[in-house]
Amino acid sequence: MGEVLKSGTVKQRAESVTLFWAIWRARNDLVWNQKSSTVNKIVASAKQSLTQWILAQNRSYNTLLQPQVKGDGVSYWVNPQLNTFKVSVDPAIFEDREEVGFGLVARDSDGRLIEPKAMIHSELVEPVLAETMGLKEALSWIEQMQWPQVTLESDCLVVVQAVRSSAPMRSHFGAFISECRNIMYRLNNVELLFVTRSVNMVAHHLTRESYALSGGRLDRWSISVSVTDCIEMDLSS
Structure with missing residues (x-):
């Protein structure tokens, strides 16, 4: 892993750091909450967290986080149209x-x-x-x-x-x-x-x-x- 962090691509380094973090979080869950996890769950959690982080850092995605469609973000019930x-x-x-x-x-x-x-x-x-x-x-x-x-x-x-x-x-x-x-x-x-x-x-x-x-x-x-x-x-x- 050390070699990956030193000479790996940006993607490889990001994946490694996220995996380290997921392992650390699983370790804390086991120590403090007595909750165990499988290797597959830890890896899946790392991949999912990295995907969300990449989306959050992407400027074009940030603009999408604003309501873009009519009807987005309403805070009260609205009846659908007739026959819908x-x-x-x-x-x-x-x-x-x-x-x-x-x-x-x-x-x-x-x-x-x-x-x-x-x-x-x-x-x-x-x-x-x-x-x-x-x-x-x-x-x-x-x-x-x-x-x-x-x-x-x-x-x-x-x-x-x-x-x-x-x-x-x-x-x-x-x-x-x-x-x-x-x-x-x-x-x-x-x-x-x-x-x-x-x-x-x-x-x-x-x-x-x-x-x-x-x-x-x-x-x-x-x-x-x-x-x-x-x-x-x-x-x-």
Whole structure:
């Protein structure tokens, strides 16, 4: 590693330093939190962190971090246009069970609930990767349901802008971004928007409910009062 840091390319040095940092963080997790990690997870975390850092340093990407599409960055619920469905997605990381939950909700042009969905992924991942996986699940759901026109909302700006971008990303994060881009290209009927967390509370509550699913199925008749209350608050705002 010493030779790489001395005479390696800029890319090789960056990869080495990021890997050192990921190993150090895994060591601290083991010592202080009694949380062990695998080699694959440490390497994947290093690659993902480096990708995010490169994107953050890129000036052209920084300009993308400002709302660029009409409807980006809203802080209140907006009904979709007539004959358009709105799908919201949000992940939650359950560290005690080393799982990630996803909450998805589809609503019609009047803001009324069409279909809720919650699921569990049995592997612990970094937050931004969880956001990307959730977006991919939402797009796959839209494709499966064959809805005619959809507005898809996420409160993770980095992921939204990464999907909109055409920049290549050679990482685990980039692989999921590429899958999202491919599904959107196939569908050609999905508008992707960034919204604030306050607009995404219904999906957020559904995600929390996924914790108790254990492989079960959530439908519109089994959602909690907190979810229905959030929907009513959106409609009254």
